[in-house]
Amino acid sequence: MLVSGRDLLKRAVAERRAIGSFNTYNLEITRAILRAAEARDASVFLAIGTGAFEYAGFEVLVAASLAAAREASVPVAVHVDHAPDAETIARCIDAGLTSVMIDGSKLGLDENIALTRRAVDSARGVCVEAELGGIAGAEDSSGAHETSIPMTDPADASRFVAETGVDSLAIAIGNAHGFYTGEPHLDFDRLRALESAVPVPLVLHGASGISDGDLARCVELGVRKVNVNTEIRYALFESLTAVLRDGVPGYDVTKLFGAAIVAMQQAVEEKLSVFGWD
Secondary structure, three states: OEOOHHHHHHHHHHHOOOEEEEEOOOHHHHHHHHHHHHHHOOOEEEEEEHHHHHHHOHHHHHHHHHHHHHHOOOOEEEEEEEEOOHHHHHHHHHHOOOEEEEOOOOOOHHHHHHHHHHHHHHHOOOEEEEEEOOOEOOOOOOOOEOOOOOOOOHHHHHHHHHHHOOOEEEEOOOOEOOOEOOOOOOOHHHHHHHHHHOOOOEEEOOOOOOOHHHHHHHHHOOEEEEEEOHHHHHHHHHHHHHHHHHOOHHHOHHHHHHHHHHHHHHHHHHHHHHOOOO
16 A cells, blocks of 8 residues: 555654665566565565666656555555655655655755755655765665765754754665675664654665664664665576576566566565564
């Protein structure tokens, strides 16, 4: 069922677990995410980045994602991930998305606040996530990078939320998009301080490559939404590579992509278990 992102966050806060946010680019990935959610009886964010809009076509991908969410037996919010401006936010709201994210994290604090305020106004009451701090890496590709990343200051975060009116805040505590060159080291003391300073749910991006133990600890310390993308794409590529290597009799598309859906579903289910959806 299609629901507001705000409803999912309220549930996460009440139940002290995290909602998984999983990026989709096509029907096969969407099917895997929602099958996993239904298998775990879990609420999820079905996230779409602007790169996916460019790849699949805005109208087509939005329509398919909304239809899949409405048909799901679990609560699903369809979410735009890392929107660069208020105009993109408004377009997504007009199209029916139920959650949006504005990303001004590369701007200075004052400029990020101003951009985020415009996005909140453009969202017309729809749930808005913003980002403060430096989360390295790219959302749609997975080059390795170092783990020395600028982190979110709790005092800045408190001011940011108060002056923007956002519903949730993506933070930087040593996390990054894509793969890590070494073991990521999360600043849990900073996370505790952020949880105390910020009155809205906290969001962790770049969960792929972070250990299950560290992710579970983040949830214990107040993270209520966790974004996963790379590990799903990795499962997709690994499955397609294996099936194509072994051969698909009769060029059967259902067997080629069917195996990939199963692999991606398993990857999503494993993350949902860590987030508290056993």
